[in-house]
Amino acid sequence: MRDGLRGLTTRGRSFLAAAIAAAISAGILGERDLLRVAVLLAVLPLLAALYVGRTRYKLACNRSLDPHRVPVGASSRVVLRLQNMSRLPTGTLLLEDRLPYALGSRPRVVLERLGAHQASSVAYTVRADVRGRYEVGPLVIRMTDPFGLCELSRAFPSTEQLTVIPQVTPLPSVRLPGEYAGSGDSRARSVAVHGEDDAATREYRRGDDLRRVHWKSTARTGELMVRREEQPWESRATVVLDTRAHGHRGDGPTASFEWAVSAAASIAVHLRQAGYKLRLVTGDGVDVDANEATGDGLLLDHLSDVRLDQRGDVATLVQRVRQRADGGLIIALFGSLTTSEAELLGGLRGNGATCVGFVLHSSTWLSLPERARFESEQAHAAAALSLLQGGWRVIGVDHDGQLPALWPQAGRGSQGFALRAALAETVAGAVR
16 A cells, blocks of 8 residues: 555646645535545545555466577567456556666557456567677566556566577588597407407496406406407587687677587588587686487577687696597687697697697687787787697688688598698798
């Protein structure tokens, strides 16, 4: 009731003022009929305040998003269903759903009237051009009585989350190097086939089946040894995303970092569809594996949240990748590199891993003077050459680079001597 009185409109307050004036006049003039009018004038806004004040317990709201996960630039449909749970009709309702700035302006919808136990649905669309997770809601309703004497605002606390994932671009089928790696106890590409004496063995671990004990190896080494189980070969790949803030340029959806995130998402989805066992590692701490249960959704959700790291460095990124390095294929998306950083990345070549690096010439995302542009190209060429010398396959990316056109260079034989010669010539010319 107290909230209802605070929500009295100008009309409602006028009624109360008129009631007070009529009551004073009735007392002065001794007119009982005028007192009845005063009571009537006072009761109307008080009943309206009571009615509107209790409305918050009589309305139910349900919100649904279709779909809950959308790529950058796509739209999602939001449906609001409002139901009047009371036996009395509502007055005019103004609905306003609160949205983050990135999803656009707040939608406002007017419902003229909801009858007893009546429900009504309204819908609107939202679109985001920036990755992230966004809260849609809460819903705010401005309620009035049929006479417009009282108006209150109520909020429904429930919200829904909209996940905006990076844009995924279809890629052509390419045969990639280093696509097979072992799993389990044995990662060697060949096992002994010449009999019992040459069986692949390892040290006994608590819980191993004693029937797997290899007695000849045990006698030879003096330690209890068991046969290794033969493990199937599988395609395995690690996608690495460089999140160093100083390695990227540009702002908003057109920044070099957004190109790298979209490329990482496209490559990850492409490899997953090709049957790879996939791992995603980012400079800001993400380290996840994708399997059949999680599908692409887990990877894309993580990539929707990834942000630039002001303190990130290549040494930390290399360390994170090597924590669970087990061979196979490594495909990395790098921002601008220095020669020393490129040398550090050579540490990922261990354990039979094949490394493919997309190196963004992030300065092309800016408009630079001719001298600054030349120096940037010189540094980019030197870093790429250093990475090549470290055993990486290097694919340079400029501002206008399209991933589907660049992707075939990651395949077998795509790394030609022409690239090495061109980079070497560029660096030599810069030095001269």
